[in-house]
Amino acid sequence: MQGNRMLRAGAASALSLSLCVSVASAAPPAAQPGVGLGSARSSAMTDNDHEMRIEPLQDNQMQAAAALGLTTTPQITPWEQITIHRGDTLSGALARIGLGSSTWRPLLSLQDTRALRHLRPGDTLNIRKTPTGQLAELRYKLDSVRTLTVNRDGDRLQAAIAHVPTQTREITASGTVQGSLAHSLADKGVPSRVADDMARIYRYRHDLRQLHKGDQFSVIYQATYANGEEVGIGPVVAASITSDHKIYRAFRAKGADGKYAYFDGAGHSFKPAFTRKPVAYTRISSPFNLHRMNPVTHHIRPHKGVDMAAPIGAPIHAAADGVVKYSGWMHGYGRLVELKNMDGYSTRYAHMHRIQSGLHVGEHVTKGQVIGYVGESGEATGPHLHFEIRRYGVAHNPLTIKLPNGRNLPKTRLAAYKRRIQPLIARLSPAPTTLLAKTASTPANGSACLGRNGFRNTLSEGNGSDNGILCLVRSPSVRA
Numbered sequence: 001m002q003g004n005r006m007l008r009a010g011a012a013s014a015l016s017l018s019l020c021v022s023v024a025s026a027a028p029p030a031a032q033p034g035v036g037l038g039s040a041r042s043s044a045m046t047d048n049d050h051e052m053r054i055e056p057l058q059d060n061q062m063q064a065a066a067a068l069g070l071t072t073t074p075q076i077t078p079w080e081q082i083t084i085h086r087g088d089t090l091s092g093a094l095a096r097i098g099l100g101s102s103t104w105r106p107l108l109s110l111q112d113t114r115a116l117r118h119l120r121p122g123d124t125l126n127i128r129k130t131p132t133g134q135l136a137e138l139r140y141k142l143d144s145v146r147t148l149t150v151n152r153d154g155d156r157l158q159a160a161i162a163h164v165p166t167q168t169r170e171i172t173a174s175g176t177v178q179g180s181l182a183h184s185l186a187d188k189g190v191p192s193r194v195a196d197d198m199a200r201i202y203r204y205r206h207d208l209r210q211l212h213k214g215d216q217f218s219v220i221y222q223a224t225y226a227n228g229e230e231v232g233i234g235p236v237v238a239a240s241i242t243s244d245h246k247i248y249r250a251f252r253a254k255g256a257d258g259k260y261a262y263f264d265g266a267g268h269s270f271k272p273a274f275t276r277k278p279v280a281y282t283r284i285s286s287p288f289n290l291h292r293m294n295p296v297t298h299h300i301r302p303h304k305g306v307d308m309a310a311p312i313g314a315p316i317h318a319a320a321d322g323v324v325k326y327s328g329w330m331h332g333y334g335r336l337v338e339l340k341n342m343d344g345y346s347t348r349y350a351h352m353h354r355i356q357s358g359l360h361v362g363e364h365v366t367k368g369q370v371i372g373y374v375g376e377s378g379e380a381t382g383p384h385l386h387f388e389i390r391r392y393g394v395a396h397n398p399l400t401i402k403l404p405n406g407r408n409l410p411k412t413r414l415a416a417y418k419r420r421i422q423p424l425i426a427r428l429s430p431a432p433t434t435l436l437a438k439t440a441s442t443p444a445n446g447s448a449c450l451g452r453n454g455f456r457n458t459l460s461e462g463n464g465s466d467n468g469i470l471c472l473v474r475s476p477s478v479r480a
């Protein structure tokens with residue numbers, strides 16, 4: 001079958017050239033399903049999509065042959081187009097041009113025709129029939145680069161998926177924020193999908209809505225082209241945001257679970273990791289229960305957290321990276337620490353015996369950091385930690401809520417990762433007046449340099465210095 005699709009040896013080289021550039025015109029001229037280059041239906045191109053097949057099609061061959069005067073007798077009718085309406089089935093749509101169950105049954109039994117079971121309103125099928133009224137050919141555009149083709153071979157139908165050859169390029173865009181990041185990206189001609197991806201990638205690290213005029217951005221993303229036209233955007237390969245003298249860099253890489261995710265320069269996941277166990281508890285003394293009734297007053301008094309019984313003085317660890325939102329006494333909570341953990345998450349730790357000294361509102365904490373000690377302050381009947389996880393202010397069961405589970409790159413892959421991102425860092429680089437500070441503890445501008453998530457970080461010089469955030473100093477003396 002492949003053989004009879006190939007041009008015969010006699011075809012001139014000029015002809016094969018014209019076939020090369022017009023693979024998409026395999027579709028019927030009236031509808032040109034393979035030519036319309038709208039946005040791809042699939043949101044992201046996978047790496048496999050780069051390997052595209054060129055498959056000259058039957059009517060290319062026939063047009064070519066006809067141009068050479070090799071054949072003259074078309075055995076089929078002109079193309080007819082069927083538009084799918086709301087509620088249509090394949091059988092109903094085919095019936096409109098006189099094709100019955102002897103067509104759709106064998107059609108749907110073919111392996112590559114699965115897409116025909118999921119037709120959507122507005123989709124179009126292009127069909128030719130034999131002089132005896134049987135299906136001769138069918139074309140159905142799956143997306144901007146793939147077309148389902150069905151051809152009759154005697155009594156049998158054969159289906160295949162034709163691909164337009166595509167090329168993928170990496171595009172770099174950089175600029176200074178004027179207004180919103182989305183607007184600034186749009187001003188540079190960056191598609192809105194890339195802006196959406198940036199917001200998604202950074203949502204745990206930096207609220208991109210809070211960028212200021214003058215902050216800098218840089219993004220490298222993939223764009224896919226077919227026949228010279230853009231047919232797909234994404235994914236973002238690397239990005240950089242410079243705000244308040246800090247650089248937040250993100251790189252796309254395959255994580256330990258085999259899935260692509262975003263990591264900072266040190267291989268830390270951009271997604272936070274949570275623990276449901278901020279204290280080494282002996283048992284759950286009271287579960288999460290929004291309908292808990294007070295046994296004395298018989299009033300419903302929801303228990304918006306979980307009580308973890310532990311000895312007085314047991315250390316309480318931050319469940320995730322965050323910023324202190326509250327630190328002090330609060331009614332029945334007793335001594336309470338509340339952390340804001342990005343992306344709408346917040347956590348509360350109540351009835352503390354003691355809050356860790358120096359833990360003030362606005363302070364950054366990292367996951368696992370000790371923030372206080374178990375006690376029975378406030379309305380507590382025994383020493384325990386009352387632990388809450390809220391999302392956008394709504395309390396969820398800390399033991400069952402679905403939590404982001406960011407995992408850092410495994411140490412074994414760190415060296416290769418750091419080598420791979422070097423050229424990306426160069427392409428993302430900010431303006432040459434911006435220089436690296438020597439260390440976090442001795443910032444040249446005298447102000448504290450904050451690390452990943454804005455948390456204090458110790459930066460070392462050289463390769464290891466890219467610990468997610470770099471401290472930037474504008475200084476006349478160059479230090480690399």
Ligand SMILES: [Zn+2]
Pocket residue numbers: 286303305306307385386387
């Ligand atoms: Zn409680």
